[in-house]
């Protein structure tokens with residue numbers, strides 16, 4: 001309850017606002033609300049998703065101009081034009097997103113600048129949109145028969161939208177889809193290997209951000225009852241990004257804080273700087289630039305986390321609810337062949353990391369892939385799981401060629417893996433990291449998550465994650481940030497994550513590295529148990545005692561090629577293997 005006190009106080013203050021605040025402050029708050037709606041979208045897109053957009057102002061313009069034009073020229077109801085505006089923005093954003101989101105690195109921000117500028121000039125130069133003079137005479141909005149004529153009245157509508165947007169985005173982030181979104185920044189490869197469709201997820205958050213911007217534009221048009229191109233230019237696009245960054249790029253409430261700070265500061269600077277400097281001009285932009293650099297220097301995550309630290313730490317532990325177990329896939333017949341790789345070659349430019357490699361894994365066996373560092377074992381894993389597909393060769397999983405499959409398709413068919421260089425989301429809890437592994441065992445979408453209609457499924461996913469965490473022996477770390485664990489334990493978290501997908505084939509890349517003796521024993525025990533249940537396990541490991549005590553068959557690699565294959569005892573006696581490992585001492 002205590003946790004919700006600040007929010008309740010904030011809402012109460014807002015609700016009472018128009019009774020006691022002067023009109024000028026209400027106007028300011030209206031603008032803060034409008035900007036915050038756009039900034040909330042940017043927190044999701046840029047802060048959480050890692051996709052930088054300078055072009056959000058153009059979507060605000062799209063929402064504003066659609067309603068301005070259709071209501072004044074054709075007498076449409078504002079509510080109808082809201083829907084049309086959202087549909088139009090959705091279509092434009094889908095198209096732009098489809099083109100620009102595929103561009104990596106700095107191409108995306110550049111792309112957003114390009115379309116931000118294009119749309120701005122479109123508004124200014126199309127005759128029927130009023131050119132640079134804009135459109136006047138936009139009608140008021142009526143809500144359930146209540147006409148919102150004044151800023152005071154509009155205030156309620158704006159802040160209702162702000163609060164709903166915050167609630168929706170927060171709900172979304174705390175869900176199956178939300179975990180996929182949070183994995184985009186820095187965890188794309190891992191997310192794909194866990195079955196997340198990352199290109200689709202990027203488009204989804206791009207659309208949400210654009211639709212929120214459009215909504216803000218619609219509100220703006222009916223508040224002002226006048227639109228011109230100026231507020232939808234690239235300057236404003238940059239300012240929106242400022243707001244999100246200054247407020248707290250990864251925090252939904254930071255958007256409100258940022259919008260508030262920048263708006264008030266701008267107002268204040270515009271009033272005072274000309275007095276101080278004795279001449280007029282847009283000096284506030286310079287101050288903003290400097291302030292931005294300072295914030296990025298001193299508080300990289302923005303000001304919201306700084307504010308949060310002032311509040312008493314609230315118990316953030318999530319309650320786990322008992323939930324019905326998720327359905328499991330039907331197991332492969334014992335001894336049936338799960339995986340075959342034949343003639344697999346992988347080149348990195350001139351380097352041949354895998355050369356004509358072949359191996360197979362059956363249900364209910366542990367196959368170990370061993371060899372000196374740089375032999376090409378991890379590369380082989382990447383070929384098999386299509387994280388980095390082979391240049392040549394045939395790989396079949398469950399009798400189906402994987403040549404045309406992406407890593408997420410292979411994950412869906414029942415192969416899961418860990419990474420030698422641990423790929424966890426360090427800020428997220430162990431529970432949430434492991435739950436990403438269960439992504440494909442849920443189906444609820446973004447809308448269901450935003451509206452909290454996904455709780456039944458979410459509880460089952462989290463219960464599954466918790467079960468796997470317990471199984472690998474990390475129960476007491478369930479709610480700790482994954483990044484705070486020892487490296488050896490982080491590898492075990494990766495195993496739990498892989499198990500959460502209910503695989504029939506498990507690929508483990510050096511799972512025992514960094515573990516203590518007892519921990520290795522426990523891991524071996526777990527793997528034996530999994531084997532007993534019929535799972536196929538392909539294992540890369542350097543600890544020979546560990547491998548030889550566990551593996552049913554061993555493939556030895558050297559310089560990208562297969563050196564030997566067979567049962568552990570035979571391989572251990574193989575002179576070629578001894579040569580490779582011991583330099584032929586014996």
Ligand code: ADP
Nearest residue numbers: 348351353371372373374375376377378379380
């Ligand atoms: P292992 O896992 O057996 O230690 P790797 O498969 O990681 O070996 O590496 C095999 C060889 O391929 C090494 O020489 C490594 O430098 C090279 N290699 C691996 N990944 C890449 C990559 N993405 N680009 C270029 N070279 C790579």
Ligand code: MG
Nearest residue numbers: 377378379420
């Ligand atoms: Mg390796």
